Amino acid sequence: AxxxxxxxxxxxxxxxxxxxxxxxxxxxxxxxxxxxxxxEPAPPPAYVPEFLGGKPGQEPPPPMNIVIHVVGSRGDVQPFVALGKVLKETYNHRVRLATHPTFKDFVTENGLEFFSIGGDPAELMAFMVKNPGLMPGFDTLRSGDVGQRRKGIGEILRGTWRSCIETGDGLSGDPLKQTPFVADAIIANPPSFGHVHCAEKLGIPLHMMFT
Known part of the structure; x- marks a missing residue:
């Protein structure tokens, strides 16, 4: 074996x-x-607070466009996929998961929209293992890894902003033939970096969480 x-x-x-x-x-x-x-019994209907229309006969809250920013490994992405499915299937929101292109199939096979923010999780993990502290080592500075990481982070920052306002998956396809997307709310893990800036620019709520 x-x-x-x-x-x-x-x-x-x-x-x-x-x-x-x-x-x-x-x-x-x-x-x-x-x-x-x-x-196992079927899950109960979703709870909606009364102030959001949870009383019998009241209209439920309107569906939103929610973008989820995730940077990291598959283990970081997986819990957000589960969260996205609940938001979509239970609360009828439109959910876009913006992460590395490596995880496109994993996201789409679970019924969620995908948007590429770029970056290679393998390179990111290798850099973090090589530099576990707050500051990179001298060998890392001398080898040029810091400059390479700066380019990677720049790509991710631009990708997080594009994921909030652009049509399509960030990789290919004709955006004119797809449904427009403008985020109403952002959910993100801290290493995705661009979340707070995107939320501030658009004037929308941001919920940050670690898994």
Whole structure:
């Protein structure tokens, strides 16, 4: 057996065995978990406070355009995908998740809009591992890594702003054939950097959260 860590953080495991011993161990456990999932009751309707129209007969709050800014690894993106699905499926908001192009398929396969803010999470993680402190080391300064990171952060800053106002996914396609998007609210993790500036410029609320 062998395991390879992919660029997006997933671990691809290959088990080169023809024995049925592993399936005899895994299949009963999987069937037990699936049976428990099927027995779970449906989630209750979303709670809407009374001051937002939560009383019977009142109109619900209007749907919003919400953009979620995420910089980091797949583990950073995944909780925001779950949050975005709740905002879309339960509260009927339009949700755009703006993150690295590496995670486009992961975002779209979960039914959310994707927008590329650029950047390579593998390079970002490598830089953080090499420079865990507040200031980069002398070797990092001498090798030119700081200048490269400045370019990467500049790309992300421009991408976060574009994700608030541009049509499309930030990569390709004819924006004239797609539905326009202007953010009504921003949700972001702190390393995405541009969130507070975009919210201030547009005059919209910002909710920052870590996962």
């Amino acid at each position: 062998n395991a390879i860590v992919a660029d997006d953080g997933r671990v691809n495991i290959s088990i080169n065995q023809k024995s049925h011993r592993l399936s005899q161990l895994f299949v009963p456990q999987l069937q037990r978990q699936l049976s428990q999932v099927n027995l």
